[in-house]
Amino acid sequence: MSDLATRAQTLLDLHTAQDILVLANVWDVVSARTVAATPGVKALATASHSIAATFGYDDGENIPLELHLDMVRRIVAAVDVPVTMDLEAGYGDAGATARRAIEVGVVGGNLEDQMKPFDEAVAAVEAVIAAGRDAGIDFVLNARTDAVARAGDAPRGQVIDEAIRRGQAFLAAGAPVVFVPGLVDREEIRTVAEAFGPRRLTVISVPGVSLPARELQELGVARVSTGPFTQRVALTALQDAAAEIVAGGVLPAGTRALN
Template identity: 80%
Template sequence: MTQTVPTDLAGRARTLLDLHAAPEILTLANVWDVVSAQVVAAAGAHALATASHAIASTFGYPDGENIPLELHLDMVRRIVQAVDLPVSMDFEAGYGNPGETARRAIEVGVVGGNLEDGMRPLGEAVAAVEAVMAAGREAGVTFVLNARTDALLRAGKDAPRSAVLGEAIRRGRAFLEAGAPVVFVPGLVAREEIREVADALGPQKLTVISVPGVSLPASELQSLGVARVSTGPFTQRVALTALQDAAADLLAGGVLPASTRPLN
């Protein structure tokens, strides 16, 4: 049975898809709870993406689908309801049933998502992509799947780089053919490698993660044809670094930073 989805949800999905297809890069500072979502939205974000690692850490769970899906979805629901922006959810490898997980995510207001391939056999990974896209169609939503390949993250140290990049491209093309609008390749940070993969996948099809102290600026990524750059757990680490530094100064006899703003 086709689900009844509010018109505004379908509109948010279309907006998110358009943001990926635009020539301007979509920059997403990942969020993990309501207040982080509100702060990022107030900074001028056009859309939001959650970070599964950061949400799991918030509740004391390690990354890797260790946080119960019900708890994960409840936090995402709270984020969706707190902002007037399209929200994409990182649902890791799909919690054993990518299509059902996508369906449940859509029910709480999500219009896009990340799905890891975990370097499963390509046929299985493609079937997972197809299941997520089917869930979107059944809900009447143009679901914006950011299909992730772990080809670079899981490559052996001695693996020829050309072969690793070739596998990322092979998997990325298969995910695009299966209906995913964009492909996420974490671990891709070198300029020429980004150019190679972006050229192979096509304009506005590649997404990457910004790694502190390593990644290229968003403006340069845009010039290379990247559709989207996100931050994963690193935005939470920025916040935690500031907290720990402030606490250390305070405990050493100092005061809190004068630049502190009332953001909550």
């Protein structure tokens, strides 16, 4: 088995393990190395929003794919754990983008449906799964539905039903897990997790809102990630430190030499 296939299998196994997979998203080499060196970390996930912000672009496929992939390639080369990439919505061709991601060493990825027509969204999932199969790996697609994130004022029951409908279709198309951002309510998480089956649902941890990872694990969630929020944690610490020293103070005493 190739190293790439081994990493893909390792990442897949982490989603079905007894313990929930917790991914603190990274955006460059130093953040990747810092998180990878943290005890208990077994895989990394990139955050497209954060990578785009690093180069001065807004989120939403505004960063050129070449630049995005180059940063991900650098991250993969800098660590020894499996890396999953945020593919956004696939940059116009989900299958082709997944193939290029695999070429730089990625073994999993998020893919947004952006609430596109149902059949189109399912076809994109199928294209990514096919790209992994053609490369000889079990690409770990975290198929994302924006049914909840883009719900607006729609009746909540209908929103959850649509998230389940799309998620179940993505699972049937070959995705091992489904990402439902915006899902933070305990009972809604329980409902969706039960509809998908054990260790099939992934969610994002939102500061001050989300349940702790240990409680998500009890609800049957496979994976929790942090999206752009880890970068915001870092930037918050940076701005707070800058404000303190500019105001006549000193840098935090507990600062560690992590680079």
